[in-house]
Amino acid sequence: MTKRQEQALKTKEKILKEAAKMVAENGVDNLNVDALTERCEVAKGTFYTYFKHKEDIVFEICRDLFAQIEERMQQMTGKNIVEKLSYYFDEFMKEVERYGVNITRAWIRGVIDPKNAPENFDSKKWQYDVEMLENILKNAVKDKELKKNTPVELLTHIIISQLYGMMTVWCMSDCEFEPKEWTKKFCDVQLKAILEKYLV
C-alpha cells in the first residue's frame, strides 16, 4: 500500500468514524453531509469519493458494528451450544450498548426495510445475522451436541426474533433497562427451554 492509499484509507475511516459519532449523538435523521464533512475538515465532495449515496455510510457504520461481533464469535471454541449462544447474545448486546441507541435505531430502521438497502448491499441484510446463527447451530448438530432432527431453521428464527425483539424494545423504552442484564435473563430462562429437547 502506497502512502497515498494509506492517506485515503485514513480519510475514509475518519469520515466513517465521525459519522458514527454523529449518528450516535443525534440519530440518523440528523446526519447530514455538510455538517459531517465540516467536522472531518474535508471538502463536501470528499464524502462522495468514498460513498456513492448518503445512505451507504449508515450501512457501513452498522455493518462495521456487527462485523465486530462476528469476529469475536470465532473465539468460542470449547463451549457448549448453550454457552455459545449465551455468549453470542451477550456479546451482541454489549456491542449494541457500546454503540448506543441511536445507531441501533439506525440499524433496525435499515434492516426493517429491504428496499432501502443500497445497491452494493447485495444480500438481504437480515440474513447476515441469520446465517451466522444458523452456522452455530449447524455446527452443533455436526458436532453431535444437538440431535440430528433439530429444526435448525426454526430455532434460528426463534432466537433471531428474540434478539431483535430485545433490541427493538431497548430502543422503544429509550434505554430504560440494561441490555446485558436482560440478555442474561432471556438466556437463562428461555434459551434452555427452547433447546432442551434437542440437546443430545
Next chain:
Amino acid sequence: MTKRQEQALKTKEKILKEAAKMVAENGVDNLNVDALTERCEVAKGTFYTYFKHKEDIVFEICRDLFAQIEERMQQMTGKNIVEKLSYYFDEFMKEVERYGVNITRAWIRGVIDPKNAPENFDSKKWQYDVEMLENILKNAVKDKELKKNTPVELLTHIIISQLYGMMTVWCMSDCEFEPKEWTKKFCDVQLKAILEKYLV
C-alpha cells in the same frame, strides 16, 4: 351532531383511510401531504384542519390498528392465562398481517424513537402495549391464576420483546414467513416454558 360536523368527520376519516392505504402501498417514506390530499380530493390546507403535524396521522393510523386489538381483548373472559396470552399474540399478529408490512414498519419506526412522537401523544408509545399486557398478568395474579410472587414486570417485558421481535423479523424478512404460524410455535414452546413455574 350538525350536518357540518358530520361532513367534517367524514372528511377526516377519508383522509385517515386514504393515508393508511398510501402507507400500506408505498411505505411511510412516500406518504406526503400533497399526494394524500390530492387523492382525497381536498385542498392541502384541509389536512391541517384535522392534523397539526404530518407525523400525527401516522400515529393515528397505527393507533387505530392497535386499538382494534385492545377491543378484542375484552372478549377473553373464561380463558386461562396461557390461552389468553396465546389469544393475544394471535390476534395481535392477525391484525398486523391484515394491515401489512408497510404499516408495521411505520409502527416500529415510530415506536423505536420516542423523540419522534408528536406532542399530543403524551405517554411513551411502547407503554401502550406494555400496560395492556401488564394488566392481563396482574389480573391473573389477582384472580389467583398466577402466584403472588410472579415477576409481572419482568414477564411483561419478556413477552413484549418476543412480540416485537416477531414483528421486526417479519419486516426484515420481507414477509418471508407466516406470522400466525410462527406465533403458534412461539406460544406453544416458549410461553409455557416461561410461565410454567409461576402457574398456581
Next chain:
Amino acid sequence: MTKRQEQALKTKEKILKEAAKMVAENGVDNLNVDALTERCEVAKGTFYTYFKHKEDIVFEICRDLFAQIEERMQQMTGKNIVEKLSYYFDEFMKEVERYGVNITRAWIRGVIDPKNAPENFDSKKWQYDVEMLENILKNAVKDKELKKNTPVELLTHIIISQLYGMMTVWCMSDCEFEPKEWTKKFCDVQLKAILEKYLV
C-alpha cells in the same frame, strides 16, 4: 376567475417574463432558479408551484415566443402564397430578433434534441412549425393557388430548413447580420425559384 387565481396568474407571468429577460441577457446556461426567484421577489419554492422542472420554463418561454407568430399568421388573408410565405418568414424573423439571440439559441438547443423535451411537451417540438407551414401550403393547394401535384411535404421541409438555417447562422455569427434583411433576400431569390413551377 377569483382574485386569488388572478394573483397566481400574475405571479406565474412575472416569473416567466423575468426568466425570459434573464435568458436574453445571459443565455440559458446562466439561468438559475435562485437568482430568478430573487429577482421576482418570490420564494424559491414558488417557482416550483408553476414549473415542475427548471427545464420547463425554457420551453414555455420559447413556446410563448412562437405562439405569437402563429397568432399573426391568422391575418394573412388576401395574400397570395408567395406573399404569405414571405410574410411568414418576415414575421418569424422579426419575432426572433425581438427576443434576441440568447433565446433563439435556447430554442434551437431545445428543438435540436427531442430527448430533452419535458414530459408535458407532448408532440415533437419541431413539428410545431412544420405543421403550420404545411397547413399554409395545403390551403394554397385547396384554394388552387398551387397545383394539385405540389409536393407539399417536400416544400415544407425545404422551407423549414431554410428558416432554421437562417436562425442557426444568425446565432453562429453572433448577430453579425440583419435577420430581416436576409429574410428578404432569401424570399426574393429562393422562395420564388422553389415555388415557381408549382404555381397555378
Next chain:
Amino acid sequence: MTKRQEQALKTKEKILKEAAKMVAENGVDNLNVDALTERCEVAKGTFYTYFKHKEDIVFEICRDLFAQIEERMQQMTGKNIVEKLSYYFDEFMKEVERYGVNITRAWIRGVIDPKNAPENFDSKKWQYDVEMLENILKNAVKDKELKKNTPVELLTHIIISQLYGMMTVWCMSDCEFEPKEWTKKFCDVQLKAILEKYLV
C-alpha cells in the same frame, strides 16, 4: 519521435476516439471526464495532460469531423462550380451522417454560441466553414466561372445557412429523413436558381 512521445500520442488518440464514441452514444450532455477516463483505462488526471478544458475535446472531435471534409475538397479539380458545391454539400452531409446525430448536435450547439468556444479556438468557429465556401466561390470568380460582380459574401451566407438548416432540421426531426437524399434535392432545385444569374 521518442517512445514516450509515441505512447503519449496513442493515449491522446485513445481519449479522443473514446470521447467521440461516447458523445455519439449518449450526447454531449452525458460526456463526463470520469466516465471517459475510466473507459480509456487511464487516470482522470491524464485527461488534463492533453486537454486544458473539457470543452476542448468536444471541439477537437467536431474539428476532426470537419477537417476530413476539407481534405476531400482538395480533390475537386476539374469540376464546375455547381458540381463543386453539390459535391461539397454531399460530402458534408455524408460525413455528418457518418458521425451521427449526437455529434452533429454537439457541433451545432458549440457553433451556435461563440462564447462557449475554448480560448485556444481563436477564430469564430462558424467562420471555419464560411471561409472554405468563400474560397471556393472566390476561386470560381478568379477562374472566370462566375462573374466579377458576384456577391461572394452574400452567396456564401445563403449557402451556409442552407447547409446548417439541413443539419439543424435533421437533428430536430431525430433523423427522420435521409440527409443525402435531401441534399440532392436542395442542390438540384436551389443551388442552380441561386447561382444561375452569376454564371459566366
Next chain:
DNA sequence: GATGAATGAGGATTCATTCAT
C-alpha cells in the same frame, strides 16, 4: 507523463406548514 485523492463552487428540488380569502 501518469496518477487519483481532494476540492468546492454551483444548483436543483422537496415538502411540511402557514394564512389570507
Next chain:
DNA sequence: CATGAATGAATCCTCATTCAT
C-alpha cells in the same frame, strides 16, 4: 370549514479541475 398560493428551510449531489506524489 375549506382553499391553495406562497413560503423557505433543509440538503443532496455533480463534476470539472488541481496538484502533490
